[in-house]
Amino acid sequence: MTTVLAPVEGVTVGLSAVPDPVFSAGMVGPGTAIDPARGPGTAVAPITGKIMKLHPHAYVIVGDDGKGVLVHLGIDTVQLKGKGFELLAAEGDRVCAGQPVVAWDPAAIEAGGRSPVCPVVALDARAGSVTAMAGGSVHAGDELFLWD
Template identity: 50%
Template structure:
């Protein structure tokens, strides 16, 4: 069974190894790709669900959606953004909610994150997957909300 994973933020897809955090760069949580988000000056942007499922973890800076098949996808909005303590992030979902791919989850401002001294790069992680389970990784393309960024095989 394959699971298409869709782009949660508009920007440029980059390899996970390029993320400026060893936990993500070394795929300790799982493999995936990252998105270097657009930083239109002063503009807020949405992060959307990458898959259909249930919100099992929700923080201002990150969320996890668990699919009906039991696979979890983590979206982390920036690196070390937990230190912002929610400032600049607006939640549009709640833990336990059933969501559809493309549904708005969080509004945030990548340029503002960068102004605070943090990287706005967004890892999209297939939690606890093996690297060989991911295919068709888009690691150098411009991507829009909803574009398929990789396929996760069971």
């Protein structure tokens, strides 16, 4: 059983509320999404593992059990080409759950006309394997969901 932590502070909204059909339809995998608190903040590692992919707007961490979790900071934020994001770790780094990975400002993302909602996805997870979804407000580092 893998415990996936909330990478950012905010309110859980579920993947169906993500304004991008790839996430809202669950095509990337099951999980949830967080409408982040506005203002400068830090996105943390949702699990302990190795950073396999790190872009300013998104990252994938794979645990020792082979499970990968994608954190996507906002929607269409790839178009910002890194502007407004500061990397606090590097691709290939080993990180502990709760360790800072990216600094960003959801309010600035929103001011630029993009959704700051953050999908948190269990990559390649089978249907029904993600349970105990947190509801309501979460802080970075709180338990978000379980993945068996």
